[in-house]
Amino acid sequence: MWYMNEEREQLVKMIKDFAESEIRPFVKTMEETDAFPHEIIRKAGELGLIALWFPEQLGGMGKWLEYGLFLEEVSKVSNCVGNCFASIPAGTSLLLSCGKPDLIGQYVVPTMMGQMVPASAQSEPVGGTRIQDFTCTAAIEGDELVINGGKIFCTNAGQADYYTVNCKTKAPYSAPFGSSCLILVPANTPGLKIGHIENKVGWHGSSTGQLYFQDCRVPMSNLMMTMDMDESMTAAGAFGPAITTACCMLGGAEGVYEKTLAYCKERKHGDTPIFQKYQAMRHTFAELKMEIEMLRSLIFGVLEDLDKGDYNISERALTAKVKGSRIFEHVASECIVLMGGNGTIVENDIERYYRDAKVTAIGGMSIYHLTDVVASQL
Amino acid sequence: MKIAVCLKVAPNPDQYNLIKLDPETKTLIREGIDSVISSTDLHAIELALQLKAKFGGTISLISMGPPSNAKQLREGLSYGCDEAFLLSDRKLGGADALATSYTLYKGIEKNGGYDLVLLGNASDDGSTAHVPSQLGQWLGLPHVTDVLAFEMDTPDCASVKKELDNGVNEYKVKLPAVIGVTKRLNKVRHPSVMGIFQAKNKPLTVLSAADLDSLDEKCIGLAGSPTQAAGYRDVAFGRDCVEIEGKDVEKAAQLAKILSSYIKA
Numbered sequence: 001m002w003y004m005n006e007e008r009e010q011l012v013k014m015i016k017d018f019a020e021s022e023i024r025p026f027v028k029t030m031e032e033t034d035a036f037p038h039e040i041i042r043k044a045g046e047l048g049l050i051a052l053w054f055p056e057q058l059g060g061m062g063k064w065l066e067y068g069l070f071l072e073e074v075s076k077v078s079n080c081v082g083n084c085f086a087s088i089p090a091g092t093s094l095l096l097s098c099g100k101p102d103l104i105g106q107y108v109v110p111t112m113m114g115q116m117v118p119a120s121a122q123s124e125p126v127g128g129t130r131i132q133d134f135t136c137t138a139a140i141e142g143d144e145l146v147i148n149g150g151k152i153f154c155t156n157a158g159q160a161d162y163y164t165v166n167c168k169t170k171a172p173y174s175a176p177f178g179s180s181c182l183i184l185v186p187a188n189t190p191g192l193k194i195g196h197i198e199n200k201v202g203w204h205g206s207s208t209g210q211l212y213f214q215d216c217r218v219p220m221s222n223l224m225m226t227m228d229m230d231e232s233m234t235a236a237g238a239f240g241p242a243i244t245t246a247c248c249m250l251g252g253a254e255g256v257y258e259k260t261l262a263y264c265k266e267r268k269h270g271d272t273p274i275f276q277k278y279q280a281m282r283h284t285f286a287e288l289k290m291e292i293e294m295l296r297s298l299i300f301g302v303l304e305d306l307d308k309g310d311y312n313i314s315e316r317a318l319t320a321k322v323k324g325s326r327i328f329e330h331v332a333s334e335c336i337v338l339m340g341g342n343g344t345i346v347e348n349d350i351e352r353y354y355r356d357a358k359v360t361a362i363g364g365m366s367i368y369h370l371t372d373v374v375a376s377q378l
Numbered sequence: 379m380k381i382a383v384c385l386k387v388a389p390n391p392d393q394y395n396l397i398k399l400d401p402e403t404k405t406l407i408r409e410g411i412d413s414v415i416s417s418t419d420l421h422a423i424e425l426a427l428q429l430k431a432k433f434g435g436t437i438s439l440i441s442m443g444p445p446s447n448a449k450q451l452r453e454g455l456s457y458g459c460d461e462a463f464l465l466s467d468r469k470l471g472g473a474d475a476l477a478t479s480y481t482l483y484k485g486i487e488k489n490g491g492y493d494l495v496l497l498g499n500a501s502d503d504g505s506t507a508h509v510p511s512q513l514g515q516w517l518g519l520p521h522v523t524d525v526l527a528f529e530m531d532t533p534d535c536a537s538v539k540k541e542l543d544n545g546v547n548e549y550k551v552k553l554p555a556v557i558g559v560t561k562r563l564n565k566v567r568h569p570s571v572m573g574i575f576q577a578k579n580k581p582l583t584v585l586s587a588a589d590l591d592s593l594d595e596k597c598i599g600l601a602g603s604p605t606q607a608a609g610y611r612d613v614a615f616g617r618d619c620v621e622i623e624g625k626d627v628e629k630a631a632q633l634a635k636i637l638s639s640y641i642k643a
Contacts, residue, residue, distance in 0.1 A: 006449065006452065006578075007574060007575060007578060010452065010453055010456060010569075010574045010577070011571065011574050013453070014456075014568055014569050014571075014574060017568060018568050021568075046570075047568055047570045047571060048570045048571030048572050049571055051571065052571060061571065061575070066571075
């Protein structure tokens with residue numbers, strides 16, 4: 001691969017070993033009980049895997065491409081666990097950019113070390129992620145912010161140690177406050193209640209649920225940023241989560257593809273492996289491989305640009321997420337068919353990839369919304 | 379404490395189904411097969427890291443093999459070892475266990491000796507389990523093989539348990555010593571990200587036969603190897619279905635008979 005070198009090969013080998021020994025044995029429990037992978041996150045933090053993308057001044061490595069390799073390899077085993085790690089930039093990138101040393105020291109550094117789980121609370125029933133329609137408000141009372149309202153589809157709900165919550169600023173307010181603000185709410189704050197945890201089609205183990213805020217008070221120092229935020233600004237901030245989730249889609253597609261290919265090369269009809277016997281199957285595999293390689297080129301090109309400090313990647317990052325979701329779903333769907341009857345059996349662990357692929361189209365922003373964003377920039 | 383860990387680079391066991399033998403040389407055809415650190419040697423690294431954490435000191439990796447083995451030595455360094463030595467020379471090629479142990483002995487001697495020499499009891503590929511005790515003999519040091527437990531309260535003496543077919547022997551071993559470890563000894567850690575990125579800057583020295591002091595050329599490579607492959611046969615792995623009929627007791631007896639026939643074969 002054009003982006004690989006000896007260090008990255010060593011890193012990938014270590015991540016493969018980590019995924020096989022620490023994640024693979026946990027997948028069945030996750031599927032059956034929806035257990036959140038706290039222990040896996042803690043171990044990954046200890047090994048420095050989460051720190052791969054964090055800035056060097058905080059003790060991280062500042063390497064997006066290496067973080068992409070991590071997400072890809074983990075997602076080959078479990079797309080759900082991959083997305084738990086992909087959600088970390090979503091939960092912390094805005095916290096990092098707020099630049100408040102106290103908040104960064106108290107929350108970002110432990111997150112980087114796998115000791116804390118973040119969550120980003122954005123969506124609301126009234127309008128998805130359209131901030132103009134939000135009803136969750138923050139009122140300014142002395143040196144406190146008082147939050148009232150609710151959030152839905154919050155990734156890591158009930159499992160996170162802190163939430164970064166996007167609120168409409170309640171009038172009256174004056175500069176420096178804008179019409180919306182982003183507030184850090186620790187999980188144990190009185191007035192924050194965890195609502196229903198959704199039973200999703202896929203990503204079993206990733207906790208998605210509702211949050212309720214009732215006179216939830218946090219000190220003014222927890223204000224991350226305040227702004228007159230419009231929809232396009234939200235989209236611009238989405239490139240990080242978009243490219244990290246795309247890495248997970250690539251890994252998921254590869255994971256199910258490799259497993260299915262190995263099976264079809266071994267499974268015989270008569271004396272001949274079905275891979276050799278049926279040209280239609282070989283062509284299907286070839287088509288899936290081409291889709292995977294196209295996605296890989298797009299994703300790692302974007303990651304390399306990020307490492308060079310070129311942040312003009314929004315359109316390609318969003319494309320990677322949209323196309324990645326489509327490709328992952330297509331690959332997983334075809335693999336079920338290629339496996340024949342065995343593809344439909346839950347114990348054979350192929351259909352899990354298909355169910356996870358369906359969630360990737362929506363989790364961390366709907367691909368329809370992101371397509372709309374790309375269209376708006378044409 | 380000065381610790382040496384001897385590493386063997388072997389074909390990846392996950393790819394054993396792809397391995398073929400050269401009918402003329404009777405050696406493995408390595409093309410297309412990944413090379414990895416022989417898995418039992420990783421348990422020796424783990425023990426060395428635990429001892430270094432307890433007593434301080436340095437860990438040197440020593441391996442004999444082609445220049446490409448530098449990659450696996452870098453991987454070994456990523457676990458937290460300090461330096462690596464690769465004994466690499468065409469003259470060393472074709473070595474059996476005896477010639478290998480002699481060459482490792484010369485490498486260890488070149489570095490001024492160690493308080494403890496650790497290595498996997500047997501490699502993933504050859505699996506002769508000869509090298510640890512041969513190395514101990516060359517060095518003139520106490521040596522224990524098949525070690526499944528290792529304790530050290532002071533840096534001059536170790537308590538070890540040796541696995542036997544019918545039990546366990548316990549020994550007190552004075553250092554310096556050579557220890558051949560088994561996979562039951564410990565759980566191997568993952569190298570850290572920082573370890574991987576630091577490994578490229580750690581010293582890795584390649585030593586040729588000429589660099590090893592007073593090397594007896596009759597003891598190295600093919601010339602120093604009394605063990606030669608005389609022949610080989612292919613073993614075909616396939617699946618077969620045998621239906622066993624009768625009462626449960628009869629079926630069990632018949633099954634035991636079939637299984638024991640495989641063992642005898």
